[in-house]
Amino acid sequence: MGYQSRRLFCGILFWLKTTFAVALAFAIMAVLSLRVYTKHKDAMDERAKQPINTPIAIDPANLGCQYQPGGLARLEPAQGVLMGYSPNWNPDVPTTINQRLGRRAAVFNTFMRLVNDPVNPVDQNMLDWHAAEVINAGGIMALTLEPIDMLGVTDAVIDKVTDHFRRLNAGGCPIILRYGHEMNGEWTNYGYRPNIYIPAFQKMATAVHAKTNLTAMLWSPNVGALYPFTATAGGSTWQTADPANLALLDTNGNGIVDAGDDPYMPYYPGDEYVDWVGLSLYYYQDAAPNAVPKATFFDDYLEGQNLVAYGADANVNLALRNFYQRFAVEKKKPMALSESGAGYLMNQAGATELAVKQGWWEQTLNTATLARLTQLKLIINFEEQKNEAAYVKNWAVTTKPEILAAYNAHLTQLGAAVLWANKLGVSCDGSLKTSA
Ligand SMILES: *[C@@H]1O[C@H](CO)[C@@H](O)[C@H](O)[C@H]1NC(C)=O
Numbered sequence: 243m244g245y246q247s248r249r250l251f252c253g254i255l256f257w258l259k260t261t262f263a264v265a266l267a268f269a270i271m272a273v274l275s276l277r278v279y280t281k282h283k284d285a286m287d288e289r290a291k292q293p294i295n296t297p298i299a300i301d302p303a304n305l306g307c308q309y310q311p312g313g314l315a316r317l318e319p320a321q322g323v324l325m326g327y328s329p330n331w332n333p334d335v336p337t338t339i340n341q342r343l344g345r346r347a348a349v350f351n352t353f354m355r356l357v358n359d360p361v362n363p364v365d366q367n368m369l370d371w372h373a374a375e376v377i378n379a380g381g382i383m384a385l386t387l388e389p390i391d392m393l394g395v396t397d398a399v400i401d402k403v404t405d406h407f408r409r410l411n412a413g414g415c416p417i418i419l420r421y422g423h424e425m426n427g428e429w430t431n432y433g434y435r436p437n438i439y440i441p442a443f444q445k446m447a448t449a450v451h452a453k454t455n456l457t458a459m460l461w462s463p464n465v466g467a468l469y470p471f472t473a474t475a476g477g478s479t480w481q482t483a484d485p486a487n488l489a490l491l492d493t494n495g496n497g498i499v500d501a502g503d504d505p506y507m508p509y510y511p512g513d514e515y516v517d518w519v520g521l522s523l524y525y526y527q528d529a530a531p532n533a534v535p536k537a538t539f540f541d542d543y544l545e546g547q548n549l550v551a552y553g554a555d556a557n558v559n560l561a562l563r564n565f566y567q568r569f570a571v572e573k574k575k576p577m578a579l580s581e582s583g584a585g586y587l588m589n590q591a592g593a594t595e596l597a598v599k600q601g602w603w604e605q606t607l608n609t610a611t612l613a614r615l616t617q618l619k620l621i622i623n624f625e626e627q628k629n630e631a632a633y634v635k636n637w638a639v640t641t642k643p644e645i646l647a648a649y650n651a652h653l654t655q656l657g658a659a660v661l662w663a664n665k666l667g668v669s670c671d672g673s674l675k676t677s678a
Contacts, residue, residue: 292346292380293667293675295414300454300670307455307670315517316458316672317382317416318576319619322661323612324348325653326384326622327640328581331372334641336379339625342640343650346663349418350376351384351581351622358391360398369406373415380663383410384460384580384622386420392432392442404449404457411456416668418620419457420580421446424464424522425509427471434470434499436490436508447515455672462520462580466505466563467543468554494559501555504562506569519569520578524624525602527585530633531592534601535584541605544615570617578620582606583637590633596645603639603652612659 301307314320326349327339336350352372354364364387376383387403389395407417422432425439432439447459464471493504510516523543525535542548546563550556562568570577584602586595593601605611606621627636639649653660658678667675 292663294382294416294663295377295380296667297414298412298456298668298670300408300412300456304670312673313574314673315576316455317418317668317674318458318518319661319666319674319676321616322659322676323607323618324382324620324661324666326351326381326620327625328352328384328622330626331375334625335375336381337375339640340379342646345653346380348661348663348666349382349384349620349622350379351386351420353386353388356387356389356395356399356403358394358396358399360396360402363399363403364406366406369410373410373413377414381666382416382418382663384418384420384578384620386423386580388430389422389432389442392422392435393438395442395445397445400446400449404446404453407450407457408454411454416674417457418460418518418578419446419450420460420462420520423462423580426463426466426469426505434491435484435487437484437486439509440511443511444515447511455670456668458517458672459515460518460520460578460580461509461511461516462518462522462578463506463509465521465523465543466565467546467549467552469501469505469563470499470503493562501558503559506562506565510569513573516573516575518578518620519565519573519575520580520620521565522581523579524582524637525584525598527587527598527635530587530590532587532590532594532598534593534597535605537601537605539605540602540611566615566617570615575617576619577615577617578622579606579618580620580622581624582621583624583639585635585637588627588634588636595636595642596648599639599645600648600652603649607652607656607660609656609659612656 325347327347328351329335329339331352336347340346354369356363373383407419411417422430422439422443424430425432425436427433432442443461450457450459488499490508491499491503493508494502496502521544523540525539527533538548542552544566546560546565549558549560549563566577569575584599586598612618623639624637625640627634627638640646661676665676665678667677669675
């Protein structure tokens with residue numbers, strides 16, 4: 243080959259290679275873009291499946307804000323029960339629970355403290371992270387907010403924290419706010435002190451109600467079956483130490499707080515401040531061996547029946563212990579089992595873990611119970627294991643394959659009576675929409 247033809251050959255080769263390289267680069271870029279695009283589209287589709295977590299304009303000018311939900315409370319489903327879980331948040335989070343369930347739970351609970359610091363009254367980063375996790379998984383956040391000094395909560399603190407709720411709501415995270423829970427027990431600093439508790443709850447409710455419709459106020463005492471929970475016979479000294487509290491608590495006027503008194507009403511902040519009512523109601527085992535809950539345990543505790551059989555004082559006033567009738571039915575409020583579950587005593591003799599837990603979900607979640615207790619609209623299972631006194635107690639229903647399989651089969655059987663996040667949407671007026 244002469245110089246000219248070699249040069250031509252090299253030139254052709256060069257351009258062929260270049261064209262090939264450019265084409266290859268384009269092809270690779272196209273493939274990569276397509277992958278990015280499909281990932282993005284899948285993510286958007288996922289998001290579209292969770293209309294409840296779509297950002298929303300909280301603005302009275304927004305047309306969606308201009309009608310009242312027909313007779314329902316904020317975030318109350320017209321019918322059906324929302325299923326929720328309270329994860330330990332480390333390492334378990336909403337998404338991992340959903341993955342195990344193969345469903346999107348409607349509600350996830352978190353516990354946070356409220357401190358009297360107007361700059362950072364709740365751990366903001368932690369709350370934001372919890373909200374992001376709830377949005378990721380789908381659903382509503384149940385926020386259990388525990389004031390460490392309820393008397394000292396200032397207007398500035400309330401203002402700051404309610405602005406935060408409004409921001410989270412606008413970002414697609416509706417909130418059921420359980421403020422100052424279990425106020426009828428002695429284990430909280432605001433416990434047994436309605437003269438502090440009631441005005442503090444009202445103040446929070448007023449601020450929340452003014453700022454956003456997508457945060458609901460949940461008033462949630464401990465189940466009062468064994469109230470008052472103190473061991474001292476004939477009442478104890480803390481009540482009488484504060485005459486203002488004694489006057490509120492001694493509902494039968496016999497001078498002491500005892501089993502004849504009302505475990506709930508003295509703590510009720512009032513209809514206009516309360517959107518949801520709820521109870522902490524567990525199947526609690528104090529000592530081994532493990533036993534299956536009595537078939538009527540849940541109803542007995544919820545509606546104040548047969549309580550002496552569970553160790554209540556013989557003078558117990560049963561009518562006052564019918565929480566469901568008095569607060570859910572008569573006050574027409576949606577009711578939550580804000581914390582619930584059956585605690586199995588690990589590595590102890592007696593009934594199996596499956597039998598204990600199944601005994602509980604079969605009575606709280608069954609077609610007949612749900613059809614009768616139509617105001618029961620949310621059940622949150624405490625999805626944790628904890629050391630308590632001499633025992634390791636476990637309430638989780640999704641962490642062990644054999645328990646999960648039985649639990650999931652039970653849920654499937656209940657069908658549409660149980661509401662999952664992919665069926666939910668919200669409006670700016672606070673109404674919860676459910677789709678088939
Ligand atoms: C809440 O909803 C009502 C109507 O139901 C509306 O008038 C009001 O502006 C809403 N409030 C906020 C803060 O969005």
